Amino acid sequence: GAVVSQHPSRVICKSGTSVKxxxxxxxxQATTMFWYRQFPKQSLMLMATSNEGSxxxxxxxxxxxxxxxxxxxxxxxxxxVTSAHPEDSSFYICSAPPTGERGYTxxxxxxxxxx
Amino acid sequence: GENVEQHPSTLSVQExxxxxxxxxxxxxxxxYFPWYKQELGKRPQLIIDIRSNVGEKKDQRxxxxxxxxxxxxxLHITETQPExxxxxxxxxxxQFYFGTGTSLTVIP
Numbered sequence: 001g002a003v004v005s006q007h008p009s010r011v012i013c014k015s016g017t018s019v020k021x022x023x024x025x026x027x028x029q030a031t032t033m034f035w036y037r038q039f040p041k042q043s044l045m046l047m048a049t050s051n052e053g054s055x056x057x058x059x060x061x062x063x064x065x066x067x068x069x070x071x072x073x074x075x076x077x078x079x080x081v082t083s084a085h086p087e088d089s090s091f092y093i094c095s096a097p098p099t100g101e102r103g104y105t106x107x108x109x110x111x112x113x114x115x
Numbered sequence: 116g117e118n119v120e121q122h123p124s125t126l127s128v129q130e131x132x133x134x135x136x137x138x139x140x141x142x143x144x145x146x147y148f149p150w151y152k153q154e155l156g157k158r159p160q161l162i163i164d165i166r167s168n169v170g171e172k173k174d175q176r177x178x179x180x181x182x183x184x185x186x187x188x189x190l191h192i193t194e195t196q197p198e199x200x201x202x203x204x205x206x207x208x209x210q211f212y213f214g215t216g217t218s219l220t221v222i223p
Contacts, residue, residue, distance in 0.1 A: 034211050036213075040155070041155075041218045042202075042216070043202070043204070043213050043214060043216040044159070044204070044213040044216075046211055046212055046213075049211070091156065093158060097211060103149050103151075103161045103164070104151070104161070104206065106158035106159055107158065108157070108158050109156065109157065111156065
């Protein structure tokens with residue numbers, strides 16, 4: 001079945017640095033990728049939608065300059081958290097959208113801790 | 116867009132008891148109703164789904180029922196076990212928002 005590989009699974013970084021998270025679709029082409037943020041025991045909050053070959057669409061309240069999203073190819077989407085601060089610490093997860101044949105295909109998630 | 120409500124937002128049950136989570140929807144054209152389970156720190160996993168031409172579907176301890184007239188579908192977990200503790204979602208296919216989810220805690 002469809003698989004999305006996400007890495008790193010865990011990252012600890014210092015305040016002020018940037019962190020890049022990658023999501024790759026391994027056996028299918030994903031022209032769209034959703035990026036979510038999640039706090040413990042809370043829902044997935046959609047941050048933005050990346051689109052191959054065009055600019056990402058950000059949800060209201062999400063800082064475009066802080067969360068840089070790039071969809072470089074049909075199999076790779078990246079989220080870069082720039083100038084990270086402790087309040088950016090969270091669980092970030094990507095997902096390819098559902099199609100007629102399958103539901104959401106999630107990456108394994110990235111636990112970001114900013115110290 | 117379609118309005119989806121999920122209840123309850125949190126649920127605690129004793130091990131062995133049953134748990135029921137309900138989602139209501141507004142779009143009469145909806146024809147696919149999935150349930151996802153997300154354990155802490157892991158990705159959501161599809162655990163069961165149902166299409167609008169079926170009223171109930173069961174898979175061992177998990178079942179989903181659909182009431183098209185009332186526009187709601189429910190997740191039923193019987194003989195709950197601690198490993199059922201997770202957040203459960205009922206996302207809509209044509210929306211990419213997951214709503215509040217239900218945090219289920221099974222107390223040993």
